[in-house]
């Protein structure tokens with residue numbers, strides 16, 4: 001038998017699917033990536049074809065194994081990480097989805113959520129506290145899976161009865177992929193992990209089981225829900241007929257943001273990472289107590305390495321960060337490529353008094369104001385495009401500062417330093433601005449693919465490829481750190497301007 005040298009991660013994201021192979025040092029060996037179609041049936045609605053996603057995942061697995069000359073005998077385990085909250089309902093007997101996957105960004109259940117918020121007994125106070133937060137750690141929002149499942153069952157004739165009879169299965173993309181990898185209609189395992197289940201509005205954040213009151217209220221039959229397992233556990237084996245061409249253990253599962261936390265070796269209480277992609281997602285490890293937030297953050301399951309046990313995180317989700325740079329590129333044509341923002345913003349010393357609040361789809365954490373809209377403020381004849389580009393980079397950093405402040409208020413502990421990852425952290429100016437605006441050290445690791453790495457780690461731990469989290473900690477290495485260069489006075493004056501700009505953008509649409 002060949003030596004087990006690798007762990008494979010399948011990273012199924014919003015726009016593309018990736019397969020990455022990692023060695024024992026946590027270093028990437030080979031990677032393959034393919035995009036899938038974005039379906040926009042109406043304004044504010046977003047769907048994916050779950051069958052296309054499964055096909056692309058098979059393609060990237062085959063592609064990566066072939067490209068890297070990786071024999072499946074050398075693969076110790078497979079880990080999955082996924083776009084979270086995206087909802088699939090399919091027929092158990094055929095494996096055919098009964099409706100397109102409803103994507104996390106989809107706003108179709110907004111009206112239901114507004115009405116729900118008014119419902120006596122469920123409504124939230126001005127801190128977002130209420131029954132929903134108490135049961136799930138979350139807020140009433142179309143973002144999470146629960147109302148999306150309800151929408152499918154309300155709109156596909158006969159589906160609720162079929163679901164109650166066990167003929168239909170629900171899953172986020174993790175569940176959908178594991179079911180297909182382990183046999184599909186021929187005995188595929190129907191499981192999820194705590195980190196994904198905690199994004200459905202249906203899991204009780206304390207018991208880590210499906211919550212009876214939430215499932216009843218949203219009218220989701222228990223029979224269609226997957227079993228909730230730890231993030232690192234042997235779920236099943238791949239079929240030899242599948243893309244791996246052999247029976248390989250599937251043993252890791254984490255939602256993408258939690259996977260990045262795990263890949264960044266944030267295993268101690270207080271450890272925090274921020275991922276800079278389309279949006280920003282900051283997670284702080286808060287240990288084994290799922291404390292609710294009073295400052296606009298979510299409480300979420302971070303990871304579980306053992307049945308019945310869980311490490312939790314506070315999460316600050318920001319909708320538009322890298323996407324604002326894309327907007328400069330695609331809509332205003334101020335940059336040819338996103339990385340050009342670094343050179344152009346570096347041509348000026350500051351933003352010339354300009355603030356850009358990129359509230360294109362409202363403001364998420366910590367404001368949760370869906371009626372806010374984007375605004376560029378402080379314009380004078382002096383302002384050039386370079387100032388606007390710099391203000392865009394600063395908007396990423398200021399939004400992050402908002403979330404850090406909320407985390408410090410909730411946890412009552414000052415954040416020592418921030419580990420960063422994601423596509424935009426290659427921008428050195430952005431990272432320096434982030435350190436200046438936070439007044440904290442910002443640390444970029446050598447391996448920036450922390451999402452896939454986290455899934456690989458969870459899978460490898462379950463099969464003994466890595467012994468324990470100390471092995472994983474030892475793999476983590478710093479690439480560069482950024483320390484604050486600006487004075488406290490300048491920092492606070494800049495931040496006060498940002499707060500004023502945010503106030504102007506709030507409550508814009510009725």
Ligand code: ADP
Pocket residue numbers: 013015276277278279321322323324325326338339340341342422423424425426427430
């Ligand atoms: P996602 O996983 O959310 O698709 P990525 O991690 O691939 O995102 O990061 C891509 C995002 O980061 C895009 O929105 C892009 O505009 C932004 N981005 C990428 N490189 C840079 C850069 N050098 N400077 C600023 N923004 C960047």
